[in-house]
Amino acid sequence: MRDRSVSRFAAGALSPERRAADLRRLRDEEFDVLVVGGGVTGVGAALDAASRGLRVALIEASDLAAGTSSRSSKLIHGGLRYLEQLEFPLVHEALRERGLLATRLAPHLVRPVPFLVPLPAETPGVAGVAKRAWHRLYYGAGVALYDAFAGLVGGGRGMPLHRHLTQSGARRLFPSLREEGLAGAIRYYDGQVDDARFVVTVARTAASLGAAVVTGVEAVGLLRQARQVTGVRVSADGAEFDVRAKTVVAATGVWSDDVSSWLPDARVGFRVRASKGVHLVVPRSAITGEVGLILRTASSVLFVIPWGGHWIIGTTDTDWELDRAHPAASAKDIDYLLSHVNEVLDRPLTRGDIEGVYAGLRPLLRGESDSTSALSREHAVVEPLLGLLLVAGGKFTTYRVMAQDVIDKAVRRLGDVRHSGTADLPLLGADGYEAMWRDRADLARRHELSVGAVEHLLERYGTLTTELLALIDADRSLAEPLPGAPEHLSAEVVYAARHEGARHVVDVLARRTRISIETAHRGVQTARRTAELMAPVLDWSPATTESEITTYLARVDAERESQRMPDDAAANTTRLTAV
Template sequence: MANSQLNASQRARDIAKMEAGEIFDILVIGGGINGAGIALEAASRGLSVALIEAQDWGQGTSSRTKGLIHGGISWLEDREVHEIAKVAAERGIMLQTTAPHLVKLMPFIWPIEFGIKDRIRQIGVAFIHDMVVRAGVRGAVPPPRTCGVKEAVRAFPSLARSPRAGALRFFDAVVTDTRLVITVLRTAKRYGATVASRVQATKILRDASGKVNGAEVSDQLRPGHRFRVRARHTVLATGPWVASSSLQMSPELADKVQLQKGVNISVPRSAIRGSTGVYLATPSRPITLVPRRTHWIIGSYCRPYDGDKSHPKVLEEDIEALLEQVNSYLSVPISRADVESAWAGVRYLIVDKDHPQGATMRWPYISDVGSGITAIFGGAMTLYRLTAERTIDQIMRHLDKWRPSRTAKLPLIGAADYAKMWNTRYSVAATAGLDSVHIASMLNRYGDEVEDMLALIKQEPVLAEKIPGAPERLKVEIVWALRSEGALTLTDVIDRRLMLGRRHQDAGKEAAPAIAEVVARACKWSETKKEAELADFLSAH
């Protein structure tokens, strides 16, 4: 099995392999969760795969979610009963097999309004959901139950008592989105995928018959350097950018897709009193309040969008609209001053004229938009593996090959010995001379690879130090991001490996100089290069 490390040297080797003229079975364009999942699905079935991403891994919509791996309870609200078992099964697969180190159960409450109709509807939805879930994944998730308003307020003291009649208590799951993307991608690399970030597809290539046979690409780190990547089949998994190429090849898709922006915010844990997540069935669409260690993630507020796809802006009116909907359920409203950070993700929804809201992004749309090319529209973090399985099933028919999917039983990197290390975390911490809290949090980000990280600390004890300005993180995590997780810039490290932007009101600015010192030393940057990287990060935040 191949080395799973992603770094500058690996990138150079893989680009050289692409340039050498090898004809891959599949070229995947787009390194978000869908692209990473498709690369893993293909590579684990024995297909040769090349994957390119124009930016950093997961830099687009996949790094701008609210971090839910949901069991689909809101789908039942929209009467999408037939899909619930599949969604719940995918959540169970991640919890039990593929990513137990990354995906965690979390209790939620769903406030019940006064009125017998509302009460019957919510209870009915929950228990139908539970029956479907348990039929597919036994033992993974505790059953839902109803509770009175007093118990609901004990679990979530910030809940406004009136006009509540109680709540439904149920479990869902959460994940740190970019950690899942990087882990899936590295697992694909372990199975032989050839991958490179900051390589942009500039032109789709065709043979004499018009069949797509690869792409002309540009190395973003070597301005002007272009080369061709050849493949028997190409997949567009470019998120909000997918339509630019797909609609030219299949104009009829224009009536089926709609671009929307989803806005999420974070507020300090102290702004809301509660120990459980909250599901709010607002008139427009469900909104969730998800508690993390230092903050709450609240979202998503969605609206149609036609602006910059690379840097979608969060407008004041977006934040105000989200706060207005949430505050109607809270005894003490969240103020605008409480909002530490806000971010937006952009993705295509599949238009459904029969849908109550006119569009749905519940299920991805996999379309052959031309001979030799498939495009992915929409999707969800929960469904990445099933999306990939269905995509490769479809492509294998074109390639006249068939090998069954393995990914439902394939632990992602970090999962294999996670349970063993978790059960011995206190002794692991004592042996390493580290705080058990740090070891526990690292295990829930890196799984059994913590053992390799501790080996780095043994070689270089300074890496055991806490990061100034972000004391919940250790310096070894910076080096790990560079050596194993494909971070190429200071911003890659801070925003999408350490994820400080969502955890700190200053978006990681206080910690940035100390992180820059570690990165500069590890990458042998000059003082000029270090200062330029720091300036780039600060100007963007």
């Protein structure tokens, strides 16, 4: 078993050498399935197709999870609020996937996180008592149904059951909750995930099964024979060439309408609308609490989520029709989040508490309502031309279902009968994780690291941690913490470039780690050392190394300045001064 695991780990390495080999494959082979898009749906589709034994390639113009899939609320959840909208099938599906991920597919990456649903106090008297009772009954019934759905679906619950709390019980778990206006709370659990790391792990799992996974390859047009798509014209490293495929799957999220523009003679059947979600990151010391919060706002919900040594506060839900590659948070977005969260905190947060800010775009299928929060979180798969499948919509939690649906259509048109195996396919790093976690103290002792350092690695890499420990054993300098980010080891940067497909400093600081949002300096103090560690792996010249540093620092400056702008238009213009 161990030999097979080691072999699969090696086969899943997205190294510079692997990228060069996979680029040659793109030029030379004809694939059964070519996936365009390196977000969670795209890598999920590549893994699903590879699990069926198909010849698979995935291309991504930028980096894995460079868009929406690295800018979420970091939750694997059923969508508690969708119960209120009577979207029972969506909740049922998401809870089933949550259970699979937490118990079977990715227990090293998805773990329970507790939340409180605060219950508002009402005016005294008989009417007030009745209203308090109604609130507890109403919300309690919703959370109980949520738990019931989780227990009924397959894959294991993976989360503890909910519990009712008194006012004092709620404040023991979250002392920063204002006492006035609080009648009690209900505690429930959902799943938490580092979204970008999850995407990279799915991509590596697909690569371990033979998929060619290549970033820095942009699709610029479709290859066609009459009304049948036969591949994609791509641009990579300054050259254009054709990639041949029997089926092309476009999993391009908020760029889906761009693919549609390549089809003037075909009716797609759906449009995608971009909704901007902004999140704030503040230090754990800014709020006293052991659990998260879910709060109602006039238009949506607001989460306060424990995130290691930090809190994530979000999100907004507003139309965005500007640059999709670099959505910008404005001062208005930040003020909105601060004002709403401060309604329930005993010590208001200020801009001085903010460590990081990030903005992402949700790809929502166009619906009947003009309000983006009311648009569908369902997904759609369409075939506007023979050989071209578009998949869009959905949510991070249900990526595997979306991937299975689109590859089911692909295999039918290929005349294949093989079924998806992803419901029983643990992601790389999952096999043996529980045993390695139990033995973490011994692992730390044998490799001369602190237990905390090993726990940090295990929670990010699972049993792939052995590969990082091997790097450290070969070069003890890689056990040193990164400047400005002492919880991260230097080995993580080398590993990102050597095994995880990271090609730029921003790939490491914004996605392979979360240093860009988890430090007040936003990675500025870490950028030079990161570039120096990446340089020998990627064969950078001194000039390239300096350019990488300069580019990253300009990105941080542009983002900081955009967050001072009063509205979306000004923030977008400012953000685009550095891409």
